[in-house]
Amino acid sequence: MKIKFNTSKILVVTVVTAGIAFMVSSCHKDASTTSTNATVTEADAVQLTTDAVSPSTGGMILQLNGSVNTYATVSFSCGVQKDSSYVIASSTGASPSYNYSFQWNDMLTCNGTVPSQLTFNFTGTGSYNGSLMSSSDNSTGGFVLTGLGVNASQYLFNTTYSRTGTTTSKVLRQLTFHSVITIAGTDIAVDKTTKIIASGTAAVSIAATSTSGSTFTFNGKITFLGNKKANLVLNSGATYVIQWN
Numbered sequence: 387m388k389i390k391f392n393t394s395k396i397l398v399v400t401v402v403t404a405g406i407a408f409m410v411s412s413c414h415k416d417a418s419t420t421s422t423n424a425t426v427t428e429a430d431a432v433q434l435t436t437d438a439v440s441p442s443t444g445g446m447i448l449q450l451n452g453s454v455n456t457y458a459t460v461s462f463s464c465g466v467q468k469d470s471s472y473v474i475a476s477s478t479g480a481s482p483s484y485n486y487s488f489q490w491n492d493m494l495t496c497n498g499t500v501p502s503q504l505t506f507n508f509t510g511t512g513s514y515n516g517s518l519m520s521s522s523d524n525s526t527g528g529f530v531l532t533g534l535g536v537n538a539s540q541y542l543f544n545t546t547y548s549r550t551g552t553t554t555s556k557v558l559r560q561l562t563f564h565s566v567i568t569i570a571g572t573d574i575a576v577d578k579t580t581k582i583i584a585s586g587t588a589a590v591s592i593a594a595t596s597t598s599g600s601t602f603t604f605n606g607k608i609t610f611l612g613n614k615k616a617n618l619v620l621n622s623g624a625t626y627v628i629q630w631n
Contacts, residue, residue, distance in 0.1 A: 424596035426563050430555060431592050431604040432626050433519050435618055437482075438549050438567050439608065440630050443514040444474060444484030446527070446547045446569055447583070447630065453506050453529050454541060454581055456492070462504065464496035486512030486525070504531040513551075521565070523551025539578055545571035545588070553594075564595045574610060586610045590620070 441448040452474075462468070469491045476483040488510040495503045506529040513522040527547040533540055548568040555561045567590070574586030592604040606620035608628070618626040 424559070424561055424563065424598045424600065426561065426594040426596055426602040428604060428620050428622055428624075430561065430563070431594070431620055432618060433516075433555070434553060434565055434567055434592060435590055435608070435620075436628050437514060437516045437519055437521070438547070438569060439616070439628055442476070442480075442482045442484070442630065443516045444476075444486050444512065446545070446571075448474065449508070449527065449547065450529065450543060450545070450574070450576065450583070451581065453504070453531055453543070454576055456506075457504050457531060457534070462492075462494035462501075464494055464499065464501070467491055467493045482514060482516040484512065484514035486510045501534045502532070504534065505529070506531070518557055519553060519555050521549070521551050521553040523549045523553075525549045540575040540584060541578060543571060543574040543576065543586070545569070545574060547571070562597060566593045567591070569608070582612070582614060583610045584612045590618070
C-alpha cells in the first residue's frame with residue numbers, strides 16, 4: 387500500500403494494513419434482472435457492507451488503524467486542532483485495490499494535562515475495485531478514541547462512517563446502483579499491543595436506488611468477534627461472516 391501525505395500542520399503517520407480475505411455464508415441469488423426491473427438484493431447489501439468495513443477496499447477498519455497509529459506516533463497538544471490531507475492507496479497490482487484522498491482534523495481533549503479522548507473527523511473521495519464489487523464514492527466520518535491511559539489495555543472507539551456513491555456488482559446480473567451506507571460503531575475495542583479489534587458492535591443502514599428508480603433499504607448489525615472477524619446480520623436475520631487479514 388502506498389500513502390502520500392500533504393499535511394498543513396502535522397505529518398500523519400503511514401497507515402499499514404494487510405490484505406483481506408472475506409467469506410459470506412450465503413451467496414448471491416441467480417436472478418434474471420433487466421434495467422427496468424433491477425433489484426438490489428440482501429446479497430448485494432452484504433457485499434457492500436463487507437467492502438465498507440474491510441481494509442483491503444479502503445474501508446472503516448483502515449481508518450481505525452490509521453487513528454490508532456496516529457495517536458501512537460504523533461505529538462498532540464491538549465485542545466489544539468490539527469488538520470491534514472493525505473492519500474491512501476493499495477500497492478501497485480494489488481487485488482482488491484483502492485485509492486482515496488482524505489481531509490482529516492483531530493483534537494486531543496484533556497482533563498487538566500491528562501489526555502481523555504482524541505476526536506478524528508474526515509471527508510474523502512475515491513474508489514475501490516473489490517473482488518465482487520467496485521465503487522466510486524465519497525466518504526465521511528468521525529471517530530472518538532478513548533482508553534488513552536497507560537493502565538488501559540484497549541482503546542475504545544465510538545464511530546460514524548458513511549460511503550455514498552455509484553456501485554457496480556461484477557457477478558451474475560452485474561447490477562449498477564446508487565448506494566448510501568452508514569455504519570455507527572459503539573465501544574469498538576482495539577487491543578493496544580496487537581492493534582487488532584477485539585470486540586464491539588456497529589449498526590448498519592443501507593439505502594440503494596437501482597437503475598430502474600426502485601429504492602431498497604437494509605438495516606442490521608455488525609458484531610466484532612476478534613481475530614479479524616465479524617458477524618453481520620441484515621433484514622432476513624441470516625448471519626454472514628466478514629473476515630480480513
